[in-house]
Amino acid sequence: MSNELNARIGQVILDNLREIPDFPEPGVLFRDITPLLANGEAFGKLIDELAEHYRGKIDAVAGLESRGFILAAPLAVKLGLGMITIRKAGKLPGPVIGVDYELEYGTARMEVRPEAIHEGQRVLIIDDVLATGGTAAAAVELVRALGAEVAGVTVLLELAGLNGRDRLPGLLVESGVTF
Ligand SMILES: O=P(O)(O)OC[C@H]1O[C@H](OP(=O)(O)OP(=O)(O)O)[C@H](O)[C@@H]1O
């Protein structure tokens, strides 16, 4: 599906993407963004385009550990905004609030420091991949629990067959490339 963000960043993502079958386990086609990160020109263009797309529309950028951090930090700096780290369980020193969520097998937990998010802020959540949507949905719950507004969920790659959007109802979900 074509959209404005796709037009800005779709090609640079596709030109620098690596696909690895059966990683990290049989049956998974792993979409690897590290070639994009290693290409300075491409990575710079990606961040420039994201910044232009969201300039003036958000107050903070939240990155999801760990690949989301790589995108959130330069985007926040480029926009002159703060970056919020939403982390896996046990990584942030307290006090924290956390949300448990379902993985394909078992459960996981995401946490954030309450002081990192302010009431009424428009927070953009960013990550590399939207798969089942569990990680992003947990991040949405954390941002909202602290009285902030989720301005949108942005991912470079959306694996549409896993229906992650269904876990993010009513939200602006934008992706660079949809598979
Ligand atoms: O939509 P979901 O089914 O929740 O999956 C998407 C998440 O999975 C990957 O992270 P992973 O947990 O592998 O961690 P990493 O970023 O530290 O590699 C990816 O970076 C997303 O955060």
Ligand SMILES: Nc1ncnc2[nH]cnc12
């Ligand atoms: N297929 C995939 N490739 C890369 N990261 C992922 N996270 C969840 N599914 C993924």
